[in-house]
Amino acid sequence: MSVSDRVVPSGPRLSVxxxxxxxxxxxxxxxxxxxxFAGIWTQDTLSTKxxxxxxxxxxxxxxxxxxxxxxxxGVLYSGRRNPAVQARELATIDQLSGGRLTVGxxxxxxxHRETLAALGIAADRPVRRLVEGIGVMRxxxxxAEADYDGELYSFSGIRSQPxxxxxxxxxxxxxxxxxxxxxxxxxxxxxWTGAAPAAMxxxxxxxxxxxxxxxxxxxxPAGFTISRSLYIAVEDTEEKARQRLIPAFDRAFGxxxxxxxxxxxxxxxxxxxxxxxxxxxxxxxxxxxxxxxxYPMYDRMDQLEAFGELVSALPARLP
Numbered sequence: 298m299s300v301s302d303r304v305v306p307s308g309p310r311l312s313v314x315x316x317x318x319x320x321x322x323x324x325x326x327x328x329x330x331x332x333x334f335a336g337i338w339t340q341d342t343l344s345t346k347x348x349x350x351x352x353x354x355x356x357x358x359x360x361x362x363x364x365x366x367x368x369x370x371g372v373l374y375s376g377r378r379n380p381a382v383q384a385r386e387l388a389t390i391d392q393l394s395g396g397r398l399t400v401g402x403x404x405x406x407x408x409h410r411e412t413l414a415a416l417g418i419a420a421d422r423p424v425r426r427l428v429e430g431i432g433v434m435r436x437x438x439x440x441a442e443a444d445y446d447g448e449l450y451s452f453s454g455i456r457s458q459p460x461x462x463x464x465x466x467x468x469x470x471x472x473x474x475x476x477x478x479x480x481x482x483x484x485x486x487x488x489w490t491g492a493a494p495a496a497m498x499x500x501x502x503x504x505x506x507x508x509x510x511x512x513x514x515x516x517x518p519a520g521f522t523i524s525r526s527l528y529i530a531v532e533d534t535e536e537k538a539r540q541r542l543i544p545a546f547d548r549a550f551g552x553x554x555x556x557x558x559x560x561x562x563x564x565x566x567x568x569x570x571x572x573x574x575x576x577x578x579x580x581x582x583x584x585x586x587x588x589x590x591x592y593p594m595y596d597r598m599d600q601l602e603a604f605g606e607l608v609s610a611l612p613a614r615l616p
Contacts, residue, residue: 309582309586309587309588309589310335310336310587310588310589311334311335311578311588311589311591311604311607311608311611312334312335312336312337312338312366312367312369312588312589312590312591313325313329313334313336313337313338313590313591313592313593313601313604314337314338314339314340314526314590314591314592314593315337315338315339315355315359316593316597317348317349317350318597319350321597321598322355322358322359323362324598325337325597325598325601326359326362326363326366327362327363328598328601328602329366329601330363330364330365330366332601332602332604332605332608333605333608333609334366334604334605334608335366335367335588336366336367336368336369336397336399336588336590337359337363337366337367337368337369338368338369338370338371338401338526338590339352339353339355339356339368339369339370339371340352340370340371340372341353341370341371341372341373341374341377352370352373353370353373353386353387353390356368356369356370356390356394356398357389357390357393360390360393360394360395360397361393363394365397366397367397367398367399368390368394368397368398368399369398369399369400369401369590370399370400370401371401371470371472371490371526371590372401372402372403372470372471372472372490373400373401373402373403374402374403374404374405374409374423375402375403375404375405375423375424375426375427375430376413376418376419376420376423376426376427376430377405377413377418380429380430380431380433380434380437380450381433381434381437381455381457383430383434384433384434384437384438384457385437385457385458385459387400387434387461387467388438388457388458388459388460388461388466389459391461391462391463391467392459392461392462394462395462396461396462396463398461398463398467399467399468399470400467400468400469400470401469401470401471401472401490402427402430402431402469402470402471402472402486403427403471403472403473404423404424404426404427404478405423406554406555408554408555410423422449424478424481425448425449426449427471428481428485429445429447429448429449429450430450431469431485431486432445432447432450433445433447433450434466434469435465435466437455437457438457438460438461438465438466439465440460440464441456442454442455442456443455443456443457468487468488468522469486469487469488470482470486470487470488470489470490470522470524471485471486471488471489471490472489472490472491472492473489473503474491474492474495474499474503476506479503479506479507479510480510482507483507483510483511483514483516483521484514486521487520487521487522488521488522488523488524488587489507489521489522489523489524490524490525490526491503491504491524491525491526492525492526493525493526493527493528493565493590493592494528494550494555494556494561494565495565496564496565497564497565498564500525501584504523504584504585504586505585507523508585522587522588523585523586523587523588524586524587524588524589524590525581525586525588525589525590526589526590526592527566527567527578527581527589527590527591527592528542528546528562528565528566528567528592528594529566529567529568529574529591529592529593529600529604530542530566530567530568530569530593530594530595530600531568531569531570531571531574531600531603531604531606531607532568532569532570532603533570534569534570535568535569535570535573538568538569539562539563539568541594541595542562542566542568542594542595543562545594545595546558546561546562546594549594566594571603571606571607571610572610574607575606575607575610575611578607578611579611582611591604591607
């Protein structure tokens with residue numbers, strides 16, 4: 298089956314990012330489901346600065362305490378896990394959740410590779426590892442004895458278990474920013490996901506590029522999901538939201554070699570009153586986004602309740 302034939306969820310919709318506090322995971326996920334969010338997402342981070350749980354294990358945990366929410370991870374880094382092992386892990390989560398998994402994949406950042414190499418994890422040729430890793434997983438998800446012939450991986454007659462519930466496999470969205478990577482996402486993936494720390498203006502330019510690529514490559518936009526993770530703060534006033542976000546970004550991104558924490562709230566986040574936030578989210582949907590994944594930066598449960606107001610504030614755009 299070709300990439301364009303794959304079935305992916307349709308939008309537009311709002312999802313939320315899961316907290317890293319183990320005690321909050323279950324109440325947060327259950328409340329998100331009650332509030333009408335479409336999904337809950339975790340992250341695969343290589344950073345050792347901020348405490349984080351393993352995103353795949355969190356999804357397995359959440360599969361047991363939710364019934365409707367789609368479960369997503371954004372993004373797994375190419376080469377960090379053997380693709381055959383990763384295919385089995387992802388298929389298991391898809392089984393445990395009854396077919397609710399969405400898989401985000403990406404090449405990661407250059408500064409991660411030294412740490413990976415020091416740990417004995419192959420970090421060379423990240424793009425080739427991404428492309429072939431997707432090919433390996435899709436072959437192993439076929440439900441039959443699989444063959445694959447690549448530069449890094451080559452095998453025949455291998456059967457992987459369990460099979461994923463979703464056929465021919467969970468949708469794969471690629472995280473990308475540069476034009477060659479965006480073009481690759483349109484060519485081989487089921488969707489593209491924009492990173493939360495990326496500037497809003499950059500995301501909108503990338504979105505327009507993706508839409509042009511869909512047309513140039515003859516892809517049906519209805520079969521390709523455009524999403525973005527989004528830091529958001531809902532407060533009584535815009536200034537109060539900004540002042541809550543500034544120290545949160547300093548804690549999360551201070552000293553980061555890629556993203557500058559200074560002024561980050563104004564560059565990347567949506568914040569302010571519920572009405573203002575709903576307006577900004579509506580503009581992103583109007584620009585072509587299918588799914589927005591809302592990440593609270595502080596007071597996770599209180600902010601989740603505030604986010605719930607946005608679900609009801611966008612009835613014309615949300616299912």
